[in-house]
Amino acid sequence: MLATNNTRISFIGLTIVGVTVLHYLTLAEMRYEHTFLRLLYYVPLVFAGLWYGIRGALAVCGTVIALYTPYMLIQWHGFSTEDFDRLMEGVLFVGIAILLGILMDREKRHTEALMESRNLAAVGRAVNEIAHDMKSPLMAIGGFMRQVARQIPSDDPNRKKLNIAIRETARLEDMVKGMLEFSRSVRLSKSPVDINELVMDLAKLLSRNGAQSNVQLVPEIDPDLPMIMGDRDKIQRVLMNIITNAIQASPEGQKVRILTEASADGIAIKVVDYGAGIKDDHKESVFHPFFTTKKSGTGLGLGVAKKITEAHGGRIYFYPNQGQPGVTFVVELPVDFPRDQKGAGHGRT
Ligand SMILES: Nc1ncnc2c1ncn2[C@@H]1O[C@H](COP(=O)(O)OP(=O)(O)O)[C@@H](O)[C@H]1O
Ligand SMILES: [Mg+2]
Known part of the structure; x- marks a missing residue:
């Protein structure tokens, strides 16, 4: 799990650094290449959103802005059409990061809730089966032991041991009752x-x-x-x-x-x-x-x-x-x- 996490973070980090380095090394005149490189920033963004939700998406967004802004400032032409386009692309990038993050977080919460209710239902069914199977033998053991206890004299040396066995069986019976209560559907009479x-x-x-x-x-x-x-x-x-x-x-x-x-x-x-x-x-x-x-x-x-x-x-x-x-x-x-x-x-x- 930790290894997967490290691999994911390395992948995201390396993609961002790689794309940024290519930006700085590519001549400013090669506009198409720069547009393509800017689009490549979406790769780490999408993966970060997918894996880490809003926190991941915003972290990538912040890092990309921090690394790309100096380049944009170097190339600044005093608000030319090109500068404006790049700014708008930036706004779009932030918007998509937030939207993607929110959607992924919501999806994750839904999945977790579903998993929990499924797990709980499965636990409930298992508990119900076990408690049902334990109920009859336990009742028989408890009943017979109480019968025997009534028949042996109170000063019998085995009496104390029998009392402990009766008490512990009653505790088990209580537990089974609790298990049945937990696993049963709640029917309310209002x-x-x-x-x-x-x-x-x-x-x-x-x-x-x-x-x-x-x-x-x-x-x-x-x-x-x-x-x-x-x-x-x-x-x-x-x-x-x-x-x-x-x-x-x-x-x-x-x-x-x-x-x-x-x-x-x-x-x-x-x-x-x-x-x-x-x-x-x-x-x-x-x-x-x-x-x-x-x-x-x-x-x-x-x-x-x-x-x-x-x-x-x-x-x-x-x-x-x-x-x-x-x-x-x-x-x-x-x-x-x-x-x-x-x-x-x-x-x-
Ligand atoms: N008022 C409380 N103060 C401290 N711990 C509590 C309190 N209520 C519940 N707990 C904790 O929650 C656990 C589960 O409680 P519960 O489901 O009633 O089972 P049980 O009482 O059989 O342990 C308890 O074992 C205890 O650790
Ligand atoms: Mg309790």
Whole structure:
């Protein structure tokens, strides 16, 4: 990759230098040759635009102008028709560079978005197949182990080992549930939702988790928040996932604030924690399925939250807190979500 990059830059650089040297060495009277040489400047421009987008095209444009301008000044005849033509050619050159760069950048963004959604769909299908195949054997193992546990006396030396096996199997069952939830298409059943009420209920419900790690949940609700159309259970899942993450990231004795705000075209829910924050290296990955930095994490919480939020026509993102540790996760939801929004499905449900 690096080698290809170096080859490309060398090709562009050598073409520009080569054409410029020929300009300086060719007699000024040989007009046709000069016109031809000027046209040759388009070769590095087109390739730079193709390979490096707007940045490449502008870099070539700047270099060509810097190298060619002294020659043009030497040959300046005080604004003759020829000078004017060359100036116009220069303007055209810059215009084409900008246009080409913008078009190539747009094309690249489209291709990347398409690739990402295709990759995500493929991951989703694979996860769905695996989770389906794991579900039944795991349920059988868990069920039989619980049966055996009930039959052996509590002072049996094997009891402790059996309890560990039951606990770990339950964790695997949870993981499979998460995988199925992630890979399933999001089907929303729409009804009016009072987000303030949901936040208050969740704060109460999750306070127990917070209390275990001595983290206090503080709801700060906007009394003028409009009701929204959405799927209450699914929105609850989104908030549970981000609040749980916030609690897990918080040091003991800290608080996690949950704010609701009305926005121009809907509402926003913000979950603010004062924990360690998210490293720059992880910024791109936290929403990807199976990305986790926790010993017993599944890495599916934010992936599921993103899918549900987007199925509602909303968006989810985070930013580091200003001047304080920790991050703020924001879930924006429109008052009513688009009718054709169904969410991406990946496989068997
Ligand atoms: N509030 C937060 N503070 C710091 N890191 C976070 C926060 N929320 C999410 N993360 C990071 O994003 C990762 C993925 O989160 P998630 O998808 O919920 O999976 P999990 O919680 O199972 O690890 C976490 O492992 C953690 O590294
Ligand atoms: Mg999580």
